Amino acid sequence: MAADSHVSYDVxxxxxxxxxxxxxxxxxxxxxxxxxxxxxxxAAFLKWHHNWMFEVTDPEPYLLDLESxxxxxxxxxxxx
Amino acid sequence: xxxxxxxxxxxxLGGLILLFLLSRASYARSxxxxxxxxxxSPDGRVIALVASKRSxxxxxxxxxxxxxxxxxxxxxxxxxxxxxxxxxxxxxxxxYEPGNHTRSRIVxxxxxxxxxxxxxxxxxxxxxxxxxxxxxxIVFARADFxxxxxxxxxxxxxxxxxxCRRLGWDKRTPADDRAFLYGIAARSLPRRQEYGRRxxxxxxxxxxxxxLDNLSGPFxxxxxxxxxxxxxxxxxxxxLPKLPA
Numbered sequence: 001m002a003a004d005s006h007v008s009y010d011v012x013x014x015x016x017x018x019x020x021x022x023x024x025x026x027x028x029x030x031x032x033x034x035x036x037x038x039x040x041x042x043a044a045f046l047k048w049h050h051n052w053m054f055e056v057t058d059p060e061p062y063l064l065d066l067e068s069x070x071x072x073x074x075x076x077x078x079x080x
Numbered sequence: 081x082x083x084x085x086x087x088x089x090x091x092x093l094g095g096l097i098l099l100f101l102l103s104r105a106s107y108a109r110s111x112x113x114x115x116x117x118x119x120x121s122p123d124g125r126v127i128a129l130v131a132s133k134r135s136x137x138x139x140x141x142x143x144x145x146x147x148x149x150x151x152x153x154x155x156x157x158x159x160x161x162x163x164x165x166x167x168x169x170x171x172x173x174x175x176y177e178p179g180n181h182t183r184s185r186i187v188x189x190x191x192x193x194x195x196x197x198x199x200x201x202x203x204x205x206x207x208x209x210x211x212x213x214x215x216x217x218i219v220f221a222r223a224d225f226x227x228x229x230x231x232x233x234x235x236x237x238x239x240x241x242x243x244c245r246r247l248g249w250d251k252r253t254p255a256d257d258r259a260f261l262y263g264i265a266a267r268s269l270p271r272r273q274e275y276g277r278r279x280x281x282x283x284x285x286x287x288x289x290x291x292l293d294n295l296s297g298p299f300x301x302x303x304x305x306x307x308x309x310x311x312x313x314x315x316x317x318x319x320l321p322k323l324p325a
Contacts, residue, residue: 035120038167042124042144046115059115061129063144076142078149079113079131 001034001045011043011064024069030056041066044074119163119172126191128152128163128172139163139174141191152193159184165191166211173218175207186220188247216247 003009009031011024024043034045043066046059061074116137117130127142129149137159140149152172153160157179163172172191176198177184184205189196199206209220 033116033118035118037120037124038122038165038169039124042120044118044120044127046118057114061115061118061127063127074127074142074144075147076115076129076140076149077147079140 121165122169162208166215167213173209
């Protein structure tokens, strides 16, 4: 995960043999906690929102399909 | 006071009321669960997440296809943090700081919540566990000094060390309850990168372990530690130790 000059943290994939870099997301905003499954197919991370003072708040988990690059919010029920 | 003056006064008063209401709304939101950390199972089908509210945080497992969250443990106070799946996907390791202000300790538990094993807490703070590819060794960070410090008076300004211990899930591999100091004080670790940061990190700093490669037996781990304090810059340390066979 790396940030551009607009502090948008996007997910990149690098081939360690060739050094080729592929950008997998676009304009994530502030994002943290990138984790990748051991089978290499799924990544999860937190995307943050901004409050009225432009502070980051309310992180939301997202899933990234590393093959299709499809980004999906993980809608969660049962937190209590 | 003229009409313009009265209008200005009312505008300022209205602004103050609006600020008050917005701050109340913001406070109310902070009293709901916030997800602060995630981990992905090896097959990508289950997410372990940390949900925090006020001074507590608990780990939930979430089936990706349904989104239904299930509490991993029955802890009713304290903070469960840093969940990580074992490479075989059967267990989750995490750190737990009870609500009675005792130190954080390392816990392992089966993904269904059974078989919890909690190591006796030391007088230090244990956190950020990671399991080896053969599921037999656990590496974790230990803060041997936790609090504000003087870089001059303290021999270990950052105070982070890294330990590993054999787990012994089965009878063939006896558990070794000693924790081997593998790294040395973070100050002396091979330093790959250091950077200053203005408002980043927590006041007491942090340490993280991540598994890097997928070899069996001895493996490489990526360890980092950081420490921040009032008017002090924060440093991160990276090393690649090879664990004893």
